[in-house]
Amino acid sequence: MKPSGSAAPTGKPRLTTSAMIASIAAEGQRTRPAPFGHALVELARNRADVVGMTADLGKYTDLHIFAKAFPDRYYQMGMAEQLLFGAASGFAAEGFMPFATTYAVFASRRAYDFIHQTIAEEDRNVKIVCALPGLTSGYGPSHQAAEDLALFRAMPNMTVIDPCDAHEIEQVVPAIAAHQGPVYVRLLRGQVPVVLDEYGYNFELGKASLIRDGRDVLIISTGFMTMRALEAAKALTGDRVDAAVLHVPTIKPLDSETILREAGKPGRLVVVTENHTVIGGLGEATAALLMRSGVHPVFRQIALPDEFLAAGALPTLHDRYGISTAEVSRQIKQWLGR
Amino acid sequence: METTPTIANAPTLAQRAYNIRRNALRMGEVQGQGYIAQALDIADVLAVAYFHAMHYRPEQPSWEGRDRFLLSNGHYAIALYAALIEAGIIPEAELETYGSDESRLPMSGMASYTPGMEMSGGSLGLGLSIAVGIALGLKRKNSSARVFTLFSDGELDEGSVWEAIMSAAHHKLDNLVAIVDVNNQQADGPSTEMMAFEPLVDKLRGFGWFVQRVDGNDLDAVVAAFDTAKSCPEPRPRIIVADTLMGKGVPFLEQREKNHFIRVEPHEWQLALGALEAGRQ
Numbered sequence: 001m002k003p004s005g006s007a008a009p010t011g012k013p014r015l016t017t018s019a020m021i022a023s024i025a026a027e028g029q030r031t032r033p034a035p036f037g038h039a040l041v042e043l044a045r046n047r048a049d050v051v052g053m054t055a056d057l058g059k060y061t062d063l064h065i066f067a068k069a070f071p072d073r074y075y076q077m078g079m080a081e082q083l084l085f086g087a088a089s090g091f092a093a094e095g096f097m098p099f100a101t102t103y104a105v106f107a108s109r110r111a112y113d114f115i116h117q118t119i120a121e122e123d124r125n126v127k128i129v130c131a132l133p134g135l136t137s138g139y140g141p142s143h144q145a146a147e148d149l150a151l152f153r154a155m156p157n158m159t160v161i162d163p164c165d166a167h168e169i170e171q172v173v174p175a176i177a178a179h180q181g182p183v184y185v186r187l188l189r190g191q192v193p194v195v196l197d198e199y200g201y202n203f204e205l206g207k208a209s210l211i212r213d214g215r216d217v218l219i220i221s222t223g224f225m226t227m228r229a230l231e232a233a234k235a236l237t238g239d240r241v242d243a244a245v246l247h248v249p250t251i252k253p254l255d256s257e258t259i260l261r262e263a264g265k266p267g268r269l270v271v272v273t274e275n276h277t278v279i280g281g282l283g284e285a286t287a288a289l290l291m292r293s294g295v296h297p298v299f300r301q302i303a304l305p306d307e308f309l310a311a312g313a314l315p316t317l318h319d320r321y322g323i324s325t326a327e328v329s330r331q332i333k334q335w336l337g338r
Numbered sequence: 339m340e341t342t343p344t345i346a347n348a349p350t351l352a353q354r355a356y357n358i359r360r361n362a363l364r365m366g367e368v369q370g371q372g373y374i375a376q377a378l379d380i381a382d383v384l385a386v387a388y389f390h391a392m393h394y395r396p397e398q399p400s401w402e403g404r405d406r407f408l409l410s411n412g413h414y415a416i417a418l419y420a421a422l423i424e425a426g427i428i429p430e431a432e433l434e435t436y437g438s439d440e441s442r443l444p445m446s447g448m449a450s451y452t453p454g455m456e457m458s459g460g461s462l463g464l465g466l467s468i469a470v471g472i473a474l475g476l477k478r479k480n481s482s483a484r485v486f487t488l489f490s491d492g493e494l495d496e497g498s499v500w501e502a503i504m505s506a507a508h509h510k511l512d513n514l515v516a517i518v519d520v521n522n523q524q525a526d527g528p529s530t531e532m533m534a535f536e537p538l539v540d541k542l543r544g545f546g547w548f549v550q551r552v553d554g555n556d557l558d559a560v561v562a563a564f565d566t567a568k569s570c571p572e573p574r575p576r577i578i579v580a581d582t583l584m585g586k587g588v589p590f591l592e593q594r595e596k597n598h599f600i601r602v603e604p605h606e607w608q609l610a611l612g613a614l615e616a617g618r619q
Binding site for chain 2 (some may be wrong): 080087117149
């Protein structure tokens with residue numbers, strides 16, 4: 001993404017622009033291409049029951065990598081999301097493990113009843129892997145799935161995962177294959193940042209992980225907001241703020257034990273941050289858990305507002321809605337009175 | 339448990355259809371209400387499906403080689419239970435529990451409750467999409483089993499049904515046999531007045547299906563349609579458009595004007611069973 005204000009050949013300032021799909025990687029950041037697609041190919045080599053299905057978004061969910069490796073196990077269902085998930089249920093009923101992909105908005109909003117009834121209620125072994133979660137598209141609300149975690153959290157039987165980076169996505173694929181039952185995974189696709197390998201982190205289904213410890217603030221984060229939280233934690237050391245980061249990739253079932261243990265340590269501000277509306281995601285799930293358990297730290301949320309988000313360039317929007325690294329740092333400093 | 343019928347002593351399809359209607363009326367009496375008119379209209383189709391067209395093992399409802407039967411119109415569960423009881427998949431004694439707490443026979447069909455119930459219905463327009471996935475899965479496994487799916491004319495209003503109709507033709511699913519029950523009655527009134535779906539045969543042919551339209555209460559015609567659907571060599575999904583009469587077999591129910599979800603007075607159930615008996619040939 002070009003920084004705003006750089007000069008175009010005409011001499012007019014070049015505006016930052018919106019795009020349907022944009023990388024969340026910062027300039028110069030380490031990335032790996034299509035981690036989901038490659039991990040699925042790896043899985044499918046050892047598991048003949050894996051099939052890939054999509055609704056006209058194979059290329060945009062990195063499933064084209066799988067399609068190329070296993071053309072006869074790839075099912076193009078056309079731009080028909082209700083059919084996609086109903087048919088995935090049918091495949092699972094016959095003993096297959098379908099990985100069904102589309103954009104998060106279409107799975108959560110358009111095909112919700114199909115996933116609810118044919119997959120979750122029947123407890124079918126379907127892995128739903130969806131690109132453009134939360135605010136990862138500048139295309140406007142049609143492609144911004146700000147509420148997908150809330151919707152899928154509310155669905156019985158559904159496991160919900162929001163991975164942080166390419167390293168984690170590669171580990172999520174075999175982990176969800178080993179789990180019997182429906183799973184919803186938020187997908188980062190294309191050139192995906194690699195962050196968590198530096199911390200010796202490994203994904204474990206249903207487990208939260210303390211990536212970094214600190215005395216002043218506990219940041220509980222999920223998805224790529226863990227990357228932002230780690231960047232903010234580094235920046236905050238310059239302001240003599242010591243930040244801990246607890247990564248919670250599995251939104252459901254929530255790792256209550258680890259969250260309560262960390263949030264229960266005295267003297268720390270608790271900030272939950274997520275690439276999701278403030279309603280119904282990790283923030284509210286954590287708040288409810290703390291209230292039920294009698295753990296009452298000073299509690300704040302950094303998440304998307306309860307409004308239809310604007311179209312625009314992702315860096316602009318992430319700044320505007322408070323989920324950029326700079327904004328995460330600024331808000332924490334403000335709450336700490338630094 | 340009765341012994342497996344030989345050709346000589348096998349009940350006729352007409353007897354099977356009668357027994358399915360009778361089972362359904364007895365379940366309706368337990369609840370005092372229900373989708374009984376639909377059960378009566380579809381009994382002949384179910385008799386042909388379960389006692390002529392489909393392969394299955396009553397003692398092993400999940401047998402891998404079985405033909406799958408998907409009830410998309412979950413509110414017809416009372417009809418399918420009646421057929422599953424007649425087929426020996428559900429014990430007849432459970433009929434008394436229909437729609438009651440802890441019963442395996444809830445009023446709307448659900449996969450996890452009932453042996454022989456392959457999908458959870460209730461929300462209309464789901465079945466054909468699931469059937470597409472099952473048909474694709476059976477082909478992947480090189481299985482010779484077929485998937486049969488029943489849905490109602492009201493479900494033709496649902497866009498998802500047309501997604502699945504296009505998809506089944508696209509994937510040339512010749513192992514898929516759909517049956518649409520055209521009883522021209524849905525919740526708010528006659529189906530054709532809710533959303534014009536005719537000319538249905540032309541539409542379905544235009545979408546690439548092998549289409550037959552029959553009187554769904556004429557057993558010989560229904561048998562012929564299932565036979566042709568199975569033997570047709572064309573690489574297309576097959577559909578039987580079955581025109582049926584709500585309440586078939588019980589004249590006073592056939593004539594009841596609003597019969598989508600009928601309330602039958604307590605004394606009328608015995609009258610209905612009597613009328614059904616009187617109508618036997």
